[in-house]
Amino acid sequence: xxxxxxxRESEAVRQNDLIAxxxxxxxxxxxxxxxxxxxxxxxxxxxxxxxxxxxxxERLVASAYRTFISDLIAAAEAxxxxxxxxxxxxxxxxxxxxAPVADGRTLSIWAAFIGTVHSDPAxxxxxxxGYQAFRDLVERLIAEVFAERGRPASxxxxxxxxxxxxxxxxxxxIEISMGGDDFSRLNVVQIALNSTATLLGIDPxxxxx
Amino acid sequence: xxxxxxxRESEAVRQNDLIAxxxxxxxxxxxxxxxxxxxxxxxxxxxxxxxxxxxxxERLVASAYRTFISDLIAAAEAxxxxxxxxxxxxxxxxxxxxAPVADGRTLSIWAAFIGTVHSDPAxxxxxxxGYQAFRDLVERLIAEVFAERGRPASxxxxxxxxxxxxxxxxxxxIEISMGGDDFSRLNVVQIALNSTATLLGIDPxxxxx
DNA sequence: GCGGTAATTAATCAAGTGTATAATTTCACA
DNA sequence: TGTGAAATTATACACTTGATTAATTACCGC
Numbered sequence: 429x430x431x432x433x434x435x436r437e438s439e440a441v442r443q444n445d446l447i448a449x450x451x452x453x454x455x456x457x458x459x460x461x462x463x464x465x466x467x468x469x470x471x472x473x474x475x476x477x478x479x480x481x482x483x484x485x486e487r488l489v490a491s492a493y494r495t496f497i498s499d500l501i502a503a504a505e506a507x508x509x510x511x512x513x514x515x516x517x518x519x520x521x522x523x524x525x526x527a528p529v530a531d532g533r534t535l536s537i538w539a540a541f542i543g544t545v546h547s548d549p550a551x552x553x554x555x556x557x558g559y560q561a562f563r564d565l566v567e568r569l570i571a572e573v574f575a576e577r578g579r580p581a582s583x584x585x586x587x588x589x590x591x592x593x594x595x596x597x598x599x600x601x602i603e604i605s606m607g608g609d610d611f612s613r614l615n616v617v618q619i620a621l622n623s624t625a626t627l628l629g630i631d632p633x634x635x636x637x
Numbered sequence: 638x639x640x641x642x643x644x645r646e647s648e649a650v651r652q653n654d655l656i657a658x659x660x661x662x663x664x665x666x667x668x669x670x671x672x673x674x675x676x677x678x679x680x681x682x683x684x685x686x687x688x689x690x691x692x693x694x695e696r697l698v699a700s701a702y703r704t705f706i707s708d709l710i711a712a713a714e715a716x717x718x719x720x721x722x723x724x725x726x727x728x729x730x731x732x733x734x735x736a737p738v739a740d741g742r743t744l745s746i747w748a749a750f751i752g753t754v755h756s757d758p759a760x761x762x763x764x765x766x767g768y769q770a771f772r773d774l775v776e777r778l779i780a781e782v783f784a785e786r787g788r789p790a791s792x793x794x795x796x797x798x799x800x801x802x803x804x805x806x807x808x809x810x811i812e813i814s815m816g817g818d819d820f821s822r823l824n825v826v827q828i829a830l831n832s833t834a835t836l837l838g839i840d841p842x843x844x845x846x
Numbered sequence: 847g848c849g850g851t852a853a854t855t856a857a858t859c860a861a862g863t864g865t866a867t868a869a870t871t872t873c874a875c876a
Numbered sequence: 877t878g879t880g881a882a883a884t885t886a887t888a889c890a891c892t893t894g895a896t897t898a899a900t901t902a903c904c905g906c
Contacts, residue, residue: 436853436902458756460669464894474855476896485894536755543749546741547667559817588823592805592832595812599804608768609800623801626836645872645883673864683885685866694864848906855900863892870885876878 434473443481443491445471450492455533459540462489490550493541497558500538503529505565513572518621518637520569524597525604525620535605566594570628577630592627596620643682652690652700654680659701664742668749671698699759702750706767709747712738714774722781727830727846729778733806734813734829744814775803779837786839801836805829 437445449470453462464485468475482488507523508516523529544551567590574581581589600620604611625635646654658679662671673694677684691697716732717725732738753760776799783790790798809829813820834844 431855431900434854434902442853456756458753461756463892465892475894476856477854479895480853532755536752539748539754540752543745543752544667545748546745547665547670556817559815588828591812591818591823592809592828595808596801596805597808598811599806599808600801602807603800603804606768608765614797614800619797619801623836626838627832629835640870640885643871643884651883672862674862684864685886686884688865689883849904850906851902851904853900853902855898857896857898859894859896861893861895864890866887866889868885868887870883872881872883874879874881876880 439481442471442473442477446473446478446481446488447492447495450488451496451537454492454540455536458536459489459544486548486550489544490554493551494554496537496541497554500529500534501558501561501565504562508569513569513576514635515637517569517573517624518635520565521597521620521624522617522637525600525616530601530604530616532605532607535602563590563594566590566597573628573630589628593624596623596627648690651680651682651686655682655687655690655697656701656704659697660705660746663701663749664745667745668698668753695757695759699763702760702763705746705750706763709738709743710767710770710774713771717778722778722785723844724846726778726782726833727844729774730806730829730833731826731846734809734825739810739813739825741814741816744811772799772803775799775806782837782839798837802833805832805836 446467449467450462452470453466457466464475464478467488468478478485478488482491504520504523507519507529509519510516528534541551542555545555546552567586570589570593571581571586574586597620600616603609604616621635621637622632625632655676658676659671661679662675666675673684673687676697677687687694687697691700713729713732716728716738718728719725737743750760751764754764755761776795779798779802780790780795783795806829809825812818813825830844830846831841834841
């Protein structure tokens with residue numbers, strides 16, 4: 429009986445593969461299904477190998493969460509593109525309510541992880557960082573949009589607008605990703621842009637990307 | 638060595654206790670911490686007893702989820718009270734962004750459960766029912782508010798407003814319950830009411846509860 | 847080509863899980 | 877006050893989990 433053949437990989441590649449396999453497992457089977465054996469199998473590797481690249485399973489999962497959140501925010505941020513503040517804000521909104529950010533698989537992973545935040549300090553930290561990053565991005569963009577329109581606004585006002593807009597985007601993202609409604613017949617981007625404009629006190633007709 | 642003493646309870650009481658113990662476990666330890674032994678311990682009972690009242694652990698968890706969602710919606714609905722449609726909508730909003738609906742423990746439980754929805758059909762059904770119920774409630778109230786104000790609106794318009802308002806409430810609920818921000822210094826009810834009014838095209842000064 | 851090193855596998859372990867069942871105890875009812 | 881039936885406990889089982897370690901294998905540098 430011969431052993432299975434294998435080939436060596438760089439640390440970066442292996443870590444990447446293992447994280448990807450973890451996210452796949454979580455997406456399809458939930459967090460409980462992301463066992464060491466399942467992850468190893470999906471990564472085309474043996475369970476024992478995981479511990480060469482991650483101290484323990486907890487670290488692996490936390491790393492996967494970190495990568496996931498980081499990629500998610502990067503994808504949203506990429507929608508900003510360049511141009512006027514208004515254009516960038518509109519781009520962020522569009523990106524937030526369309527694939528790949530707004531997507532069933534993405535939501536599944538997010539949901540699985542979010543449930544651990546309260547009882548796991550390591551996960552809480554990862555969550556907190558990502559959340560802050562997105563919220564700051566939204567707040568900054570709002571401030572820029574107001575400045576661009578020569579509209580005076582106190583930091584408090586901007587902060588409150590950021591809270592509300594952030595909530596709206598989160599909620600829409602969840603609703604759309606969940607897919608409970610028939611959003612295929614609806615122009616979700618238009619709805620998101622219009623509501624945003626309304627909330628910020630901008631004429632919707634004047635707020636496009 | 639003598640056995641521990643015990644006393645018999647009605648089926649209703651025992652089921653209730655076990656479900657409460659399950660929710661407590663989930664809230665404090667996450668879904669993974671809600672083991673049969675932990676739940677039994679918190680219910681002051683022996684693990685084996687669980688299976689006399691629930692076919693298996695899956696059923697127990699699903700039942701806990703069902704009561705949780707049901708109670709949550711009931712709490713929100715209770716905020717509606719009676720009076721004009723506008724008053725009731727305002728009441729629903731107030732209830733949605735204040736305790737006990739908006740609350741860390743509530744969010745923890747919700748988050749833990751929501752992560753299972755995608756990979757567990759039974760949980761998906763429970764979720765779907767609750768989600769529908771809340772969404773319909775919001776949509777109905779919006780329709781009544783518009784009717785009350787003598788403002789014509791097509792079903793599509795109402796539907797879209799419901800989507801947006803529901804998203805806003807979900808998002809605010811999460812943000813507030815998460816407690817990342819310093820909401821203690823903020824009048825979250827006022828913020829929620831004002832944004833709702835703005836979204837629905839109502840003068841915020843004219844929308845109070 | 848070849849040897850040494852480090853990556854990878856294979857096999858195993860202890861702990862914890864949900865479940866099943868027989869032995870006990872409580873309590874309603876005679 | 878006994879007694880039978882039902883609720884509850886205690887114990888055990890089969891299985892899965894994350895972790896550990898020794899044996900093997902690939903491959904880099906000479």
